[in-house]
Amino acid sequence: MTTLADVLAVLDRLYNPAWAEDWDAVGLVTGDPEQEVRRILFAVDPMRAVVDEAIDGGFDLLVTHHPLLLRGVNSVAATTPKGRVITDLIRAGVALHVCHTNADNANPGVSDALAAAIGLRDTRPLKAMPAEPMDKVVVGVPVAETQAMLDALAKAGAGRIGNYERAAWSVTGEGTFRPLAGANPAIGTVGDIEVVAEDRIEMILPRRHRRAVREALIAAHSYEEPAYDFYELAELPSERGGGRVGVLAEPLPLADFARLVAESLPWTAHGVRVAGDPERTIETVAVVGGAGDSEFARVRAAGVDAYLTADLRHHPATEARAYGDPALVDVAHWASEWPWLADAERLLLEGLAGRGSTVDTHISTLCTDAWTLRI
Template identity: 35%
Template sequence: MYAKGQTVIGLMEQLAPKHVAVPDDKIGLQLGSLQKEIKNVLVTLDVTDAVVEEAIALKVDLIIAHHAIIFRPLAQLQTDTPAGRLYEKLIKNDIAVYISHTNLDVTEGGINDWMAEALGIEASDSLENVHTDKLFKLVVFVPKTHHKQVLDAVLNAGAGAIGNYSHCSFNIEGYGTFIPQEGTNPFIGEQGKMERAEEIRIETIVPSSLRSKIIAAMLKSHPYEEVAYDLYSMDLKGRTLGLGRTGKLREPVLLKDFVDRVKTGLKVDHVRVVGDLNRPVKKAAVLGGSGGRYWKQAQFRGADVLVTGDVDFHTAQDALAAGIAIIDPGHHAEKIMKDKVAGWLKEKLSETKYSTEVHASKVDTEPFQFM
């Protein structure tokens, strides 16, 4: 059985939820329809003509890309332009295109974490915070006989996370009273009679990003027709996600040796380097894509070097004068996402017993040639 388009994207958004993206980022379905079976998915950094030809050869129904193919509203769609021809080819071959951009950068276990891991950076902080989860307090009253069933359901759905602790809750025994009215089918008690039931009050924390999932799990596991529960907004802040990662290296190295690590870890042949190659590097920062403007944030967080792409001349001069090194492996270093996303989706689709195939694009979309 093949997964529907919405099912595939639902899995993708478990990895990179849309709500954590930078505001106004061009993400989501940009072309085509998800209302169809998906036999083949192609994961790519960019959607170029060569990538579309690859997709056609693989009989792909859905392309998941990191970089958008539509950046601004279209005034017209002319099929005699390079972009128009690309859109036409995708439409004629019924290939949908879905974009996961800054949400894949920001999310835990996304591009910036993959790059940090590849460079041996024990990532701890972001360079710029983008999204902070709002927290709610969930209170639900459960008959004593079904306490464990409901508690396990809400905690396993993601409730109860406090810092580095999970499955946190508080439980109080007491009595609930109610009178089932006409037309009810009570789990406990009889119509028209006051019922006094042994119940347990469960309290736990719910992040806004998982609120719908947790409430649905609670209602499904609860035996009552009408579930008594409260959801209170809290002033406490939840998990914060952001762009880039900073952290210590497992062991200090010289900048020239760290350069070799960048080339190997990110699979690039050439990099541009700002700084003394013999300076020690104890802490590093990384940001996929164009991140030159974040060198001050990297330095403020104690990084000796920032690894990022598209660094301009004046930014390089300013960083050099300020005493922070920069390694520029190019914007295309984000290609690390192809195998990572494809592997993640393959695993999730396999777990759900779907026959949908996922392919990592083999097309090199790097626009630069190094002579």
């Protein structure tokens, strides 16, 4: 049996709630972690029509990108539209889980799916999140104890670099000390200067493992008072973060690029809006799934030919156009995020398969974009 907790464990690994923006509301909205999950529906919005699709289709879990309760509420009574949705989900035993800006900042995430839909290559984050804070531990040990110390530090979480573990650097030198009265030296005699051949060991570690590594170091070291240092390493960008910047398989005139976007994304009444010279050559592109006019400064700094996003407002767009670069391609909010659903479905199924679990999944094709008619 696959439980909701099993599914959430995979989703939280793919889209860690810690990656969400501090204003966001992600995670489980309704549902019992112990309930069985056999069928899962993926959708962009937890709208009434989508909730009805989940209930009528016998789905046990609805996974959406957008939150149902982004802002705080004092009541979920069925007298309000959102209260009715909550009431009906609970009555039907349908769990609701939200992956919003934590999915935007994931790798792969929402903007990766948008970039892939239009064929972008060699992508990188537009707004890179910092990598996990790292330390370097440095300790001197008698040469004969080096391998045992490496094992102890590695077991505590140090020395992991990509697909390698127990990675370390060492050099042999001399350590010297004079034990004072009251000392109980492992090597040497109280009052006498001692010189010992030692290896200086250096290993990196996630900062969250600092305490465990320190405890392991002290436990493994033969000295009564071992000397060691922890250095906080410089913050580096990670492969996670909002938006993506990439290169088209071949350069296209802006008009043709806009047609490629229209053909690659689901149809909406909004369509595809373009600002720029239709004959301008487009090769490098920045994309942001969802509303993206807050990222104009980063897009401009990236030096791309075109910016594909949604919900561009008049004043930010006209100000951006005043700089001359890049061309703007504006699509419906829903359409820009819908490609992510297939990625989330695939990755969840792979994650569950690795745990020996199987579920039936479905992607909602209901268009829940706010605009339904264009005249």
